[in-house]
Amino acid sequence: MSTAAPATPTAARFIGTSVKRREDRRMLTGHGHYIDDVVVPGLLHAAFVRSDLARGRITRLDVEAARELEGVRAVYTAADLNGGQHEYWQTMVGRDAPYPPFRALADGDVRYVGEPIAIVVADTRYIAEDGCELVEVDYDPLPPVLDPHVAADDTEQVVHPELGTNVASEIPAMPNPDLEAAFASAAHVFEETISQHRHLQVPMETRGLVAHWDPGARTLRIWASTQSPHEYRAFFARYLAIPENCIRVTMDDVGGGFGQKVFAMREDMTVVLATRKLGRPIKWIEDRRENLVAASSARAEDVRVRMAVDAEGRIQAVDVEHTEDVGSYPVPGPGSSAAFTAMMFTGPYKIPRLGFRNRAVFTNTNGRAPYRGPWMMETVGREIMMDLVARELGLDPAEFRLRNIVRSEDLPFTTPTMMVYDSVTPHETLLQAVDLVDYEAFRAEQERARAEGRYLGIGISVYVEPSSMGFGLMSQEVATVRVDSSGKVQLIMGTASHGQSLETTMAQIVADHLGVDIDDVVFIQGDTDIAPYNAGTGGSRSAVYSGGAAREASVRVHEKAIEIVAHAMEAAPEDLEIDGGVISVRGTPSRSMTLREVAELAYVGTDSLPPGMEPGLEATARYKGPRFTWSNAAHICTVEVDVATGHVTILRYVVSEDCGVMINPMVVDGQIDGGVVQGIGGVLYEHMIYDDNGNPLTTTFLDYLVPTAAEVPDIEHGHIETPAPGNPGGYKGMGEGGAIGSPPAVVNAVADALAPLGIRVTNQPLGPNDVFALVEAARAATT
Amino acid sequence: MNEVPVTVTVNDERYRAFVEPRKTLADFLREDCVLTGTHLGCEHGVCGACTVLIDGDAVRSCLMFAVQADGAEVVTIEGLAPPGELGPVQEAFREEHGLQCGFCTPGFVVSVHAFLAANPRPSRTEIREALSGNLCRCTGYQGIVRAVERVAAGIAGAPTAAPTATGDEAAS
Ligand code: FES
Numbered sequence: 001m002s003t004a005a006p007a008t009p010t011a012a013r014f015i016g017t018s019v020k021r022r023e024d025r026r027m028l029t030g031h032g033h034y035i036d037d038v039v040v041p042g043l044l045h046a047a048f049v050r051s052d053l054a055r056g057r058i059t060r061l062d063v064e065a066a067r068e069l070e071g072v073r074a075v076y077t078a079a080d081l082n083g084g085q086h087e088y089w090q091t092m093v094g095r096d097a098p099y100p101p102f103r104a105l106a107d108g109d110v111r112y113v114g115e116p117i118a119i120v121v122a123d124t125r126y127i128a129e130d131g132c133e134l135v136e137v138d139y140d141p142l143p144p145v146l147d148p149h150v151a152a153d154d155t156e157q158v159v160h161p162e163l164g165t166n167v168a169s170e171i172p173a174m175p176n177p178d179l180e181a182a183f184a185s186a187a188h189v190f191e192e193t194i195s196q197h198r199h200l201q202v203p204m205e206t207r208g209l210v211a212h213w214d215p216g217a218r219t220l221r222i223w224a225s226t227q228s229p230h231e232y233r234a235f236f237a238r239y240l241a242i243p244e245n246c247i248r249v250t251m252d253d254v255g256g257g258f259g260q261k262v263f264a265m266r267e268d269m270t271v272v273l274a275t276r277k278l279g280r281p282i283k284w285i286e287d288r289r290e291n292l293v294a295a296s297s298a299r300a301e302d303v304r305v306r307m308a309v310d311a312e313g314r315i316q317a318v319d320v321e322h323t324e325d326v327g328s329y330p331v332p333g334p335g336s337s338a339a340f341t342a343m344m345f346t347g348p349y350k351i352p353r354l355g356f357r358n359r360a361v362f363t364n365t366n367g368r369a370p371y372r373g374p375w376m377m378e379t380v381g382r383e384i385m386m387d388l389v390a391r392e393l394g395l396d397p398a399e400f401r402l403r404n405i406v407r408s409e410d411l412p413f414t415t416p417t418m419m420v421y422d423s424v425t426p427h428e429t430l431l432q433a434v435d436l437v438d439y440e441a442f443r444a445e446q447e448r449a450r451a452e453g454r455y456l457g458i459g460i461s462v463y464v465e466p467s468s469m470g471f472g473l474m475s476q477e478v479a480t481v482r483v484d485s486s487g488k489v490q491l492i493m494g495t496a497s498h499g500q501s502l503e504t505t506m507a508q509i510v511a512d513h514l515g516v517d518i519d520d521v522v523f524i525q526g527d528t529d530i531a532p533y534n535a536g537t538g539g540s541r542s543a544v545y546s547g548g549a550a551r552e553a554s555v556r557v558h559e560k561a562i563e564i565v566a567h568a569m570e571a572a573p574e575d576l577e578i579d580g581g582v583i584s585v586r587g588t589p590s591r592s593m594t595l596r597e598v599a600e601l602a603y604v605g606t607d608s609l610p611p612g613m614e615p616g617l618e619a620t621a622r623y624k625g626p627r628f629t630w631s632n633a634a635h636i637c638t639v640e641v642d643v644a645t646g647h648v649t650i651l652r653y654v655v656s657e658d659c660g661v662m663i664n665p666m667v668v669d670g671q672i673d674g675g676v677v678q679g680i681g682g683v684l685y686e687h688m689i690y691d692d693n694g695n696p697l698t699t700t701f702l703d704y705l706v707p708t709a710a711e712v713p714d715i716e717h718g719h720i721e722t723p724a725p726g727n728p729g730g731y732k733g734m735g736e737g738g739a740i741g742s743p744p745a746v747v748n749a750v751a752d753a754l755a756p757l758g759i760r761v762t763n764q765p766l767g768p769n770d771v772f773a774l775v776e777a778a779r780a781a782t783t
Numbered sequence: 784m785n786e787v788p789v790t791v792t793v794n795d796e797r798y799r800a801f802v803e804p805r806k807t808l809a810d811f812l813r814e815d816c817v818l819t820g821t822h823l824g825c826e827h828g829v830c831g832a833c834t835v836l837i838d839g840d841a842v843r844s845c846l847m848f849a850v851q852a853d854g855a856e857v858v859t860i861e862g863l864a865p866p867g868e869l870g871p872v873q874e875a876f877r878e879e880h881g882l883q884c885g886f887c888t889p890g891f892v893v894s895v896h897a898f899l900a901a902n903p904r905p906s907r908t909e910i911r912e913a914l915s916g917n918l919c920r921c922t923g924y925q926g927i928v929r930a931v932e933r934v935a936a937g938i939a940g941a942p943t944a945a946p947t948a949t950g951d952e953a954a955s
Pocket residue numbers: 822823824825826827828829830831832833834843844845846
């Protein structure tokens with residue numbers, strides 16, 4: 001059977017339209033099914049005893065009183081469970097990546113506040129927490145390792161004594177005479193250190209799982225709140241040294257992930273080891289304090305950037321030294337995103353030379369995990385640097401960008417990291433965003449406001465998103481499209497949609513390419529016993545990869561149905577068309593067969609099939625996609641800063657983006673909006689704070705401030721739709737972009753507002769106290 | 784631990800149970816009534832995911848003990864429209880893409896019911912203020928604000944603008 005997909009769907013009725021979501025009805029009526037809604041017979045409940053010290057030896061651990069408590073079924077420590085561990089590694093980064101030493105429960109010492117020390121399993125969660133209260137732990141404190149810059153060179157005070165170093169991974173500087181020559185001969189050289197602080201992913205549904213080792217069948221069943229059921233299965237097969245086919249992982253509705261729920265973490269491992277020992281199903285639902293303290297963190301990193309610019313304002317070279325704080329137990333591997341930060345650092349600009357070095361450093365803090373655009377320090381560092389340099393050169397930041405930006409005539413464009421942009425539109429999106437916000441008018445308004453003593457600012461951020469990265473496990477996706485004997489369609493995928501609306505968008509693709517009504521397509525995902533092995537949902541990959549697979553499987557079923565009808569009706573295949581589940585002779589609608597009739601032939605009337613045709617009406621397609629599918633966007637933010645209070649108000653927020661062919665524009669805009677607001681939150685409100693002893697200070701939603709509707713502006717969208725050349729649907733991934741582009745747009749806007757005071761903004765967050773401190777310092781410097 | 788009897792009317796149905804005095808109303812609804820649409824996002828009164836109507840008022844069920852609801856009329860997300868149907872607020876959330884992962888959604892929908900019952904013609908600023916007691920991490924609130932405006936403008940595809948689903952009847 002041909003695998004060549006037609007360029008356009010038979011009838012593009014659904015792709016490109018804002019089809020209302022098929023997920024919504026159950027979620028809106030309280031019938032979504034999330035991890036805490038899972039109840040199975042004999043279910044027990046777990047709670048964790050956690051370290052309240054950042055670093056120290058455990059001198060005493062007494063769990064006897066907890067074990068005695070009525071209703072407590074088990075209390076386990078490292079001595080009980082850690083021996084059940086075999087291999088520890090994540091498929092995405094592979095067996096040979098650097099890893100922190102692994103342990104389910106703390107064994108002999110603790111390495112961050114929140115590290116699990118013991119698990120209490122009881123009849124109810126209330127009793128499990130009572131049990132935790134009865135566990136006694138004494139420590140011999142050690143000085144915590146908290147500053148990654150100090151820790152990187154420290155071999156005395158180390159987070160993981162087994163390793164003898166705090167460096168988790170490293171990209172060394174390469175000797176680059178061409179780069180140094182460019183700096184030596186440049187008209188201008190600028191240097192700045194730009195940082196971002198520790199953010200948290202904060203899915204509204206915390207982590208959690210139910211795990212049940214059946215000692216009779218010797219099988220493990222896991223109900224997970226995950227972005228990747230197959231990774232959970234593969235991971236636990238290795239971890240327990242049992243075959244993958246003895247493990248079934250399912251996920252249902254998942255209340256957000258943002259990167260936090262891709263990989264199994266230590267609580268998951270502990271619960272699995274506990275059920276293996278106990279043979280009873282165990283549920284663990286993280287509470288919010290645990291999530292804010294111990295789940296994972298992100299973004300704690302900085303870059304020292306040197307930029308060489310010629311006399312015409314064209315960038316000649318950039319040199320970057322990047323330091324990441326990866327905490328104590330990061331995932332995956334060493335938790336570093338540096339390879340992609342390096343790869344994308346020159347972003348949408350024609351910068352011919354790049355130098356890059358990185359150290360990812362362990363500290364006694366909550367481990368780093370992916371968070372929407374994990375590598376986005378490149379956009380933060382570059383875009384803030386663009387504004388700083390533009391101001392030094394006396395150029396408007398928009399003008400400086402326009403002098404350097406990749407334009408359509410530059411394509412294909414090869415970056416200094418040998419990435420080839422085949423189809424990107426940074427110039428077009430920047431112009432569109434400038435137009436949407438009416439940049440010139442804002443500058444005039446800003447002028448007037450300054451005359452009145454008000455501080456308005458505008459900030460730009462432009463980036464290229466390496467969506468749908470096709471490496472290793474991520475290089476392929478799979479879909480099964482099955483027409484059942486009644487003529488209705490099952491779409492079975494290895495995705496793990498958790499807010500991305502795949503139940504709708506994937507059905508749109510199948511409906512168009514198979515030629516059925518969208519309501520006749522049922523979407524099934526998240527069950528490793530049903531769905532073929534797959535990478536799951538993350539990395540802005542679903543449109544390209546899952547969409548590619550769904551499209552290809554649909555096309556194959558479509559072609560087979562056409563062949564069956566052609567044979568049955570003695571018509572030429574090219575004269576047939578299918579729409580709404582009816583295959584008819586073009587121009588003679590009375591000569592037709594329904595998909596139900598075709599299915600009956602395919603499964604029952606097999607003697608009527610074309611000679612040699614395999615019965616049945618289904619196809620499984622595995623789509624292998626390109627290494628990269630580039631999408632891009634420009635964000636522009638305008639703010640007013642109240643210099644008396646330090647309060648920043650966002651006036652307007654404009655995004656112009658190009659994600660190729662949009663399957664569902666409503667969903668695209670929703671993804672942009674969610675990401676933008678996470679970025680705004682990160683700059684203005686969110687900050688996970690540790691004190692000097694490594695104690696987290698932001699342990700509730702009263703301290704870790706997630707933005708609410710009252711703080712968020714209306715977001716305005718513009719679209720440039722350039723089909724991706726690398727996949728038949730022309731899609732480009734975009735799920736992470738909003739969170740990548742927004743932080744520097746906000747920072748630059750605040751910096752622009754404060755520029756008349758001589759203030760330069762290189763650090764975040766920019767809460768009222770931080771901004772007020774900048775204003776005070778500037779005033780002190782001038783008086 | 785000592786258990787005490789409680790009787791709570793939830794979505795017009797009477798539930799009697801023996802519960803520990805420390806059991807939250809949220810856990811009572813989720814476990815004893817098996818109404819799992821009420822979600823827990825923080826259990827400390829900030830995120831609003833657990834919002835239900837008690838005698839018509841929006842209340843955070845994580846901050847209340849089940850015994851405190853003894854004798855009360857509670858409406859949860861499951862009771863805002865007849866089974867299988869969407870009320871006007873729910874319909875507007877769907878039309879305006881006011882939800883992605885759906886975890887925060889029940890709390891928002893219930894809060895919006897109470898808000899629009901008290902203020903059927905709010906301004907956009909009032910809407911944003913009213914929604915500020917609920918957290919959503921997915922949508923950036925754009926579709927949620929639009930959804931509330933849509934209901935207030937009476938264009939949710941429902942006969943009336945005001946949320947007159949069973950929730951209000953049960954609460955009155
Ligand atoms: S769970 Fe009740 S307010 Fe968050």
